[in-house]
Amino acid sequence: xxxxxxxxxxxxxxxxxxxxxxxxxxxxxxxxxxxxxxxxxxxxxxxxxxxxxxxxxxxxxxxxxxxxxxxxxxxxxxxxxxxxxxxxxxxxxxxxxxxxxxxxxxxxxxxxxxxxxxxxxxxxxxxxxxxxxxxxxxxxxxxxxxxxxxxxxxxxxxxxxxxxxxxxxxxxxxxxxxxxxxxxxxxxxxxxxxxxxxxxxxxxxxxxxxxxxxxxx
Amino acid sequence: xxxxxxxxxxxxxxxxxxxxxxxxxxxxxxxxxxxxxxxxxxxxxxxxxxxxxxxxxxxxxxxxxxxxxxxxxxxxxxxxxxxxxxxxxxxxxxxxxxxxxxxxxxxxxxx
Numbered sequence: 001x002x003x004x005x006x007x008x009x010x011x012x013x014x015x016x017x018x019x020x021x022x023x024x025x026x027x028x029x030x031x032x033x034x035x036x037x038x039x040x041x042x043x044x045x046x047x048x049x050x051x052x053x054x055x056x057x058x059x060x061x062x063x064x065x066x067x068x069x070x071x072x073x074x075x076x077x078x079x080x081x082x083x084x085x086x087x088x089x090x091x092x093x094x095x096x097x098x099x100x101x102x103x104x105x106x107x108x109x110x111x112x113x114x115x116x117x118x119x120x121x122x123x124x125x126x127x128x129x130x131x132x133x134x135x136x137x138x139x140x141x142x143x144x145x146x147x148x149x150x151x152x153x154x155x156x157x158x159x160x161x162x163x164x165x166x167x168x169x170x171x172x173x174x175x176x177x178x179x180x181x182x183x184x185x186x187x188x189x190x191x192x193x194x195x196x197x198x199x200x201x202x203x204x205x206x207x208x209x210x211x212x213x214x215x216x217x
Numbered sequence: 218x219x220x221x222x223x224x225x226x227x228x229x230x231x232x233x234x235x236x237x238x239x240x241x242x243x244x245x246x247x248x249x250x251x252x253x254x255x256x257x258x259x260x261x262x263x264x265x266x267x268x269x270x271x272x273x274x275x276x277x278x279x280x281x282x283x284x285x286x287x288x289x290x291x292x293x294x295x296x297x298x299x300x301x302x303x304x305x306x307x308x309x310x311x312x313x314x315x316x317x318x319x320x321x322x323x324x325x326x327x328x
Binding site: 006011018024025026027028029030031032033035042045046049050051052053054057135137 | 243244245248258260261263281289292293
């Protein structure tokens with residue numbers, strides 16, 4: 001007797017664990033072949049290999065994202081402190097704090113988060129640009145989601161930075177900033193920035209676009 | 218001049234299968250076509266991964282068909298080669314033919 005229902009667990013895994021934009025068509029093809037007489041073992045083998053291939057491709061993208069995010073965000077906390085000490089930043093902060101509420105709070109937040117946000121957004125755009133040069137694959141519609149993802153993590157980053165280190169950097173020199181950017185002890189300060197950039201790259205991944213938008217000419 | 222990306226072996230075979238299948242090219246017949254000429258079992262997941270790469274390079278186009286009950290209510294995704302894809306195939310054939318030309322004969326092989 002012909003079987004009409006492929007193994008339920010394998011079908012569920014195929015539907016839910018296969019990244020990429022062709023997984024529905026792939027699941028349909030496997031279903032069709034199964035109904036045409038392929039065995040459950042064949043179905044399982046195909047499902048597992050499809051999931052493995054999809055995850056491998058995803059991992060390749062994510063690994064390059066992890067490396068890029070680590071390199072891009074490593075000097076950011078030090079650069080932030082440097083900018084604060086060696087530019088008009090301190091005076092600007094002092095001026096903003098004297099404003100009436102809520103302008104003082106908003107200004108403080110903008111001055112604290114703004115430069116970091118811009119640097120992380122620049123990182124996202126640079127990564128997607130490099131990825132486009134490599135794969136010729138871009139999805140601009142995902143970019144706003146990627147950009148928005150960074151905001152909550154950066155707020156957390158700012159709180160952590162202020163609580164942990166701000167007081168210790170009032171007399172810092174350039175050598176201290178350099179040490180700060182390389183010292184693993186300060187890993188925590190760049191972790192939220194790193195995660196923010198990584199998450200935004202993941203969210204803005206071009207291959208997560210929906211299938212079925214193009215027609216055969 | 219921009220760097221040219223060469224076709225992988227599976228990508229080349231998939232493109233050739235698309236040419237042979239014409240407007241009936243979706244995952245199942247593509248896999249059967251490859252199994253017929255290459256032998257052995259072909260993982261549909263690897264075919265879709267190759268098709269996705271080819272689509273990103275602009276060598277292939279795809280469109281969804283209608284969902285059918287024998288596919289568990291899922292639609293077929295039909296693939297077709299583009300003009301760029303065809304051009305790439307001709308270019309690859311030219312390069313490979315040139316490279317194959319001086320292949321020494323095996324011992325005992327008839328002339």
